[in-house]
Amino acid sequence: MTAVRISDLALEFTGATTVRALDGVDLEVDAGSSVAIVGESGSGKSTLAAVIGRLQPRSARIVRGELEVDGIDVLGLGHEALRTYRRDTLAYIAQDPIGSxxxxxxxxxxxxxxxxxxxxxxxxxxxxxxxxxxxxxxxxxxxxxxxxxxxxxxxxxxxxxxxxxxxPKLLIADEPTAALDSQVREEVIRLLFTQAREQGTTILWLSHDLPAVARWCDEVAVMYAGRVVERGPAAAVLGSPVHPYARALAATDPSRARRGERLSSIPGSPPVLHGESEGCAFAARCAHRIDACDVIRPEPVPPRHSLCIRTAELVDADRRARLLPEEEVSA
Ligand SMILES: Nc1ncnc2c1ncn2[C@@H]1O[C@H](COP(=O)(O)OP(=O)(O)OP(=O)(O)O)[C@@H](O)[C@H]1O
Ligand SMILES: [Mg+2]
Missing domain, CATH: 1.10.260 (434 Repressor (Amino-terminal Domain))
Incomplete structure (x- = not known):
């Protein structure tokens, strides 16, 4: 059974300048599973979490898309039904515990x-x-x-x-441990996941903590510039990512670096969109960019719903790199 089904969801903050925070999000979450949403600051994680509870500010305008939670059409709910939905279906855990x-x-x-x-x-x-x-x-x-x-x-x-x-059927935790020190952090995460598993609650966990995500979550969705650019089993997405942004992100994770190896960070910064991205929003920072990336808006392709027009090529290159000695691949 599917707990959350989001398709092509786009949202803009209106004001002096328009900011498109969600630019066509596709996501499916199985009931009872735990899914991490990861991505750099500004990628739209909190905006997505807010809109799932229809808690986005008034300045936000839904441009298009569908959002279903536990079979409920969230965007179409009237006042009373929305209250019932928030009370019976959802719970949030915020970053600042005392403030909540x-x-x-x-x-x-x-x-x-x-x-x-x-x-x-x-x-x-x-x-x-x-x-x-x-x-x-x-x-x-x-x-x-x-x-x-x-x-x-x-x-x-x-x-x-x-x-x-x-x-709750769905628990949304927006960086619940970011404000805590490291020992306490582990305890709180353990508690959260144990409780949720006992109750069969679906978890959406917004996090920057990739090692903890790898330990606790079934699936990972990687967000970039308001879209989910790759999603799939946590071990696969973090261990052998497909999309170039997911690759770059996984490479910044200190736990993956071997002793003495330099940590790589992603050069440049993510774009702030003011309308629909025409091509690939990651192109400007991408090591695999070709001219077509600037003009073709990528659609999800297998494996892992990757939003990259070069996915098949990159996966093929990975496969060869693993099967063949290095000299043969570069020849
Ligand atoms: N109330 C708002 N008004 C205008 N723009 C906003 C508002 N809230 C968020 N944004 C913009 O929307 C985009 C997505 O922001 P969001 O907070 O969802 O990102 P995030 O992935 O949660 O980042 P972080 O990791 O820092 O929490 C950003 O460009 C942000 O500046
Ligand atoms: Mg946030």
Whole structure:
């Protein structure tokens, strides 16, 4: 069963200048799976996450496309249906854990509200039970504290507890651990994924942390300039990427570099689009660019829905490089 189906979704921010943040996104996510959305800053990850909950700002205009979550046509929902959809289907975990909690209410009072909204009595023992399920030590004390009195890691665990007790079908986590230090980060990710797997919740995880993505996610979708340029099993996309941008991105991942090897970074910066990209948006930075790349707008091709007109050639070259000794390939 498909949890999320997005086709050719385009969105622009209007204002003094128009910014096209999504330029024809195609994505399919299986129910119960975990999918990472990766890509440089500005590639459109957060905009995509927002539009899935119809939470984009008023200045955003949907240009075209379709968006279905759990069989629901999200873009067509009326006011009431949208509220129900947000309440029953979706949950978000934001980057700033403390900011996502209400600063004026004690943790216990916030847990009580969430528990009651799902038909629980929200009593103190239930609040404590919920915190214990998140492996929070001394929950009896924590319920009496205000958000500013707890650490970022603990606040994120509280936020996960509040999100998961609603048993969402889809959990969207926008860099949930970016603000945390590294040991806490691993614990929080483990908790998030364990809880989601137990409940069969689909996860969309927006992340810059490729090693963690490789460890935790089933699939990876690579975004560039408002499109998904490659998607597929995490090990395949990160281990043997096909699209030139995905190749460059995977090569910047420090965990792939051998000792003493220089880390490569992608020269140049991503474009800010003001309308539909005519050719390939990555062409200006691409090591494999040919003239046609500037004028042909790439459509997804196998394998991995790669948005590159040279995909077949590149895959073929990879295959030969692996099968033949180096001299024979260059000859
Ligand atoms: N409210 C807004 N008004 C105008 N432009 C915006 C707005 N929000 C985002 N953008 C632009 O849309 C594009 C995509 O931004 P988005 O925040 O979705 O990227 P991102 O992939 O989440 O980046 P990051 O990794 O930094 O979080 C960028 O060019 C950004 O400047
Ligand atoms: Mg973002």
């Amino acid at each position: 909690l209400d600063p004026t209410m004690r943790i216990g009072a916030q847990l009580k509200l969430v528990l009651r909204s799902v038909g629980d009595d929200g009593s103190l023992p239930r609040q404590i039970e919920l915190l214990e399920s998140m492996r929070i030590a001394d929950p009896g004390r924590v319920v009496r504290l205000f958000p500013h009195q707890i650490s970022g890691g603990m606040a994120q665990r509280v936020a996960i507890a509040m999100a998961m007790c609603r048993r």
